[in-house]
Amino acid sequence: MTASNWLSAAEASRRLGVKRETLYAYVSRGLVRSTPRGGRTRARLYAREDIERARRRAEDRRDPAAIATHALSHGSPVLESGITLIEGGRLYHRGHDVVELSRTRSVTEVASLLWRGTFDAFPSTRTGRRASVTVARTLPFVARAQALLAAAAARDPLAFDLRAETVVGAGARILDLMVDAADGARATDAPVEERLASGWKVPRRAAGVLRAGIILSADHELNVSAFTARCVASAGGSPYGAVIAGLAALEGIRHGGTTTRVESMLGAMRRERSGQEALAARLREGASLDGFGHPLYPEGDPRAAELLARLADRYPRSAELRFARDVAAAAWSALEQRPTIDFALATLTRVAGLPPRSGLALFAIGRTIGWIGHAIEQYMSGTLIRPRAKYVGPPSPSA
Numbered sequence: 001m002t003a004s005n006w007l008s009a010a011e012a013s014r015r016l017g018v019k020r021e022t023l024y025a026y027v028s029r030g031l032v033r034s035t036p037r038g039g040r041t042r043a044r045l046y047a048r049e050d051i052e053r054a055r056r057r058a059e060d061r062r063d064p065a066a067i068a069t070h071a072l073s074h075g076s077p078v079l080e081s082g083i084t085l086i087e088g089g090r091l092y093h094r095g096h097d098v099v100e101l102s103r104t105r106s107v108t109e110v111a112s113l114l115w116r117g118t119f120d121a122f123p124s125t126r127t128g129r130r131a132s133v134t135v136a137r138t139l140p141f142v143a144r145a146q147a148l149l150a151a152a153a154a155r156d157p158l159a160f161d162l163r164a165e166t167v168v169g170a171g172a173r174i175l176d177l178m179v180d181a182a183d184g185a186r187a188t189d190a191p192v193e194e195r196l197a198s199g200w201k202v203p204r205r206a207a208g209v210l211r212a213g214i215i216l217s218a219d220h221e222l223n224v225s226a227f228t229a230r231c232v233a234s235a236g237g238s239p240y241g242a243v244i245a246g247l248a249a250l251e252g253i254r255h256g257g258t259t260t261r262v263e264s265m266l267g268a269m270r271r272e273r274s275g276q277e278a279l280a281a282r283l284r285e286g287a288s289l290d291g292f293g294h295p296l297y298p299e300g301d302p303r304a305a306e307l308l309a310r311l312a313d314r315y316p317r318s319a320e321l322r323f324a325r326d327v328a329a330a331a332w333s334a335l336e337q338r339p340t341i342d343f344a345l346a347t348l349t350r351v352a353g354l355p356p357r358s359g360l361a362l363f364a365i366g367r368t369i370g371w372i373g374h375a376i377e378q379y380m381s382g383t384l385i386r387p388r389a390k391y392v393g394p395p396s397p398s399a
Contacts, residue, residue, distance in 0.1 A: 006035065006045035015051050016058065025335055026054060028283045057295065079230065079385070083114055083373050084221045089299045093219060099306045102215040107192045107369075110215050111175065114373035115168050123172045141361050142251045145181035146244045152177055153240035160238050162379045170239045171372035178243075178368050182361040192365070205314055206352045212310050213348055213362045216303040216341060219370025225249035225256070229371040233378035234385040246371040250364055259359040262291035262346035266324060275326025279334060291343030292331050300338035307344035311351050320350045 007015065012032070013023050023046070026032040031054055033047040085092040093101060094113055101110055105119065112122040139147065152173065153159045158166055179192055183199020190198070193211035197204055219226065229246040233239070250256035265287075269278035282289060294301045308325070315321050324347040328339050339347075345359035378385075 005048050007048050007051055008037075008045060009043065012046040012051050016055055022335065025283050026050075028286045029289050029335075079222060079227075081222065081374070081377060083370070083377065084219045086221055086296050089297055090302055091220070098216060098218070099302055102212040102306060102310075105215065107175075107211060107214050110218055111171065111369045111372070114219060114369055115171055115376055116164070121168065123169050141181060141357060142247050142364070145178055145364065146247055148177045148181050149174065149240045149244050153238055156240070159240055160236075162236070162238075164376050164380060167239050167372065167376050167379065171369075171376075174239060174243055174372065175365070175368060178365045182358070182365060196362075196365075200354050200358065202352055202354060206354075209307070209310050209314055209348060209352060210362065212307055213345055213359075214366040214369075216307055217345070217363045217366030219367070219373065223255070224252075225367060226370055226374050230374045230378045231385050233375040234381075234383060239372055239375050242375040243368055243371050246367065247364060250367060251360075256342075256360055256363045256367070258290050258340075258342040259345045259363055260357050261288075262342050263349055263357065263359055265290055266327070266346055266350060269327060270320075270323060274330075275323055275328070276330040276333075278323075278327060279330040283334075289331065289335070289337075291340050291346065292328075292335065293337035294340045297338075297340075301340045301344075303341040304339040304344040307341070307348060308339065311344075311348060315351050318351045321347065324350070 009020055009023060013020050016023065016026075023032070027034050027046070032050040034044045035047075037043045037045050083093065085095075091098045093110070094117055096113065101113075105113075108122040109119040112119050115121065137144070156170065156173070158170065161167075175192070179195050179199075183196050188195060191207075191211070192214065193207040194204070196210050197207045222230075225246040228249040229242040232242040232245045237245075253261060265282075269275075269282060272278035272281055279289070308321075308328075311318070311321055312325075324343075328343070331337050331339075341363075342359075345363055348354070348362070349356070349359040
């Protein structure tokens with residue numbers, strides 16, 4: 001350890017332009033590494049590299065253009081897509097603000113928009129929707145969904161017909177299967193959100209919020225699961241395979257799995273009397289604070305803001321919602337971080353009394369719409385995704 005790689009608390013706080021308490025919060029969240037100074041003092045040193053990274057993140061909030069530059073470095077290789085735009089702190093699907101879509105459109109209309117560019121291209125009939133498939137209900141949601149999709153793909157004679165209109169039909173069948181995996185009910189002609197409300201045995205007033213949660217989760221540009229789905233599609237894999245792969249990526253704790261982590265976090269924090277006390281206790285314990293701060297939304301994730309507002313409208317007396325909003329207020333006051341869609345979906349699960357881990361199921365059902373859209377785009381491009389690696393291993397013998 002060289003002294004130049006580490007800073008004192010005073011130097012680190014000055015570089016960040018924050019109070020000592022905020023620096024300690026960064027450490028507790030795993031954003032900044034620290035190490036004992038040594039000797040008889042209890043003081044600690046802080047990693048210069050992490051401090052500089054945190055400082056750049058703060059600068060990004062003041063310079064949105066810098067966010068795009070950093071995002072590109074994480075997203076290489078870059079693919080062209082006409083599905084989703086993130087710009088000015090807002091999210092658009094084919095030119096339509098996703099918040100407005102969640103207020104005015106159905107799940108199938110949004111699927112139609114992402115798949116074919118219009119609101120009226122969703123299959124009107126779903127004959128031959130699927131053969132009867134039995135999967136153990138004791139399996140976790142993602143494993144259950146993947147098993148259903150794999151069985152359905154094996155029985156679908158058109159699974160590898162990759163023409164756009166055929167894939168749209170497969171997409172409708174896949175969406176049915178995803179809902180089946182979540183609620184255990186056989187497909188009906190009822191809207192997706194009503195099927196879920198019925199299967200999860202929650203009041204019908206929850207259906208509108210469920211619909212919003214699905215639509216707000218539908219796509220988020222070239223994230224890791226969308227890129228994974230596109231890779232499978234580029235290889236000529238079926239849309240079923242693309243969604244199975246997307247689910248594998250989504251389940252990871254750095255992606256959609258964060259929703260489940262937030263749900264557990266809120267359950268643990270609920271033991272405290274207030275959101276502020278719960279946040280303070282969590283930071284003292286060195287536990288992570290999941291579901292806050294999104295680099296593409298320096299002013300706050302609009303999807304989370306909309307879903308939390310929808311919950312406040314439908315559940316104005318909910319103690320669970322009041323507590324979650326207290327936690328969000330405390331996080332903003334202490335860390336200047338706003339809730340993400342993961343926090344909002346976990347809050348929805350607790351406020352509406354959904355089965356545990358339903359937030360991840362809603363996220364996956366919504367994101368399936370995006371994966372199918374990306375698969376269709378990739379099939380139409382006719383190209384194979386084959387990035388090159390930057391080799392950093394031992395030199396070749398001829399070097």
